[in-house]
Amino acid sequence: VYPLEALKMAYKSIDEETAKGLIHHSDRGSQYCSQNYVSILKSHGSQISMTQTGDPLENAIAERANGILKTEWLYRMTIPTRKVCKKELTRIIAFYNDERPHMSIGNQTPSVAHTQAGPQQKMWKNPWENASN
Numbered sequence: 001v002y003p004l005e006a007l008k009m010a011y012k013s014i015d016e017e018t019a020k021g022l023i024h025h026s027d028r029g030s031q032y033c034s035q036n037y038v039s040i041l042k043s044h045g046s047q048i049s050m051t052q053t054g055d056p057l058e059n060a061i062a063e064r065a066n067g068i069l070k071t072e073w074l075y076r077m078t079i080p081t082r083k084v085c086k087k088e089l090t091r092i093i094a095f096y097n098d099e100r101p102h103m104s105i106g107n108q109t110p111s112v113a114h115t116q117a118g119p120q121q122k123m124w125k126n127p128w129e130n131a132s133n
Contacts, residue, residue, distance in 0.1 A: 003031040003032065004037055011044055013082065016045075020044070020045035020046065023046070024046050024047065024048055025050070025051075026049075026050055028051060028053055032050070065096070068096070069096065073092045098111045104123050105123065106123060
């Protein structure tokens with residue numbers, strides 16, 4: 001499904017009051033900036049939020065988390081209904097936050113890391129740091 005069709009499908013599944021409370025966040029991909037796409041968002045009263053131009057790291061954490069959820073769980077599942085999808089996503093996100101250790105935070109869970117005082121030791125790599133090009 002293309003983004004414009006997916007957006008239309010999403011709006012068909014919710015009421016107008018819910019649509020007015022939504023914030024649609026995306027990168028600045030041409031499909032999300034197109035006149036048709038933006039006009040549908042505006043016609044439903046949804047707020048539009050986009051990443052800043054030229055900063056590949058701005059949305060990196062969200063992209064990483066979404067990628068993990070997809071590759072470790074969702075691509076391996078058959079999800080027959082929206083109700084089952086919501087239930088599975090709730091379960092997966094709880095596991096991701098409360099049980100799955102993350103190497104970038106010393107093999108702690110995000111829930112444990114968020115309860116600690118002070119900054120976390122940086123254990124992740126930035127591919128743009130110390131680039132020798």
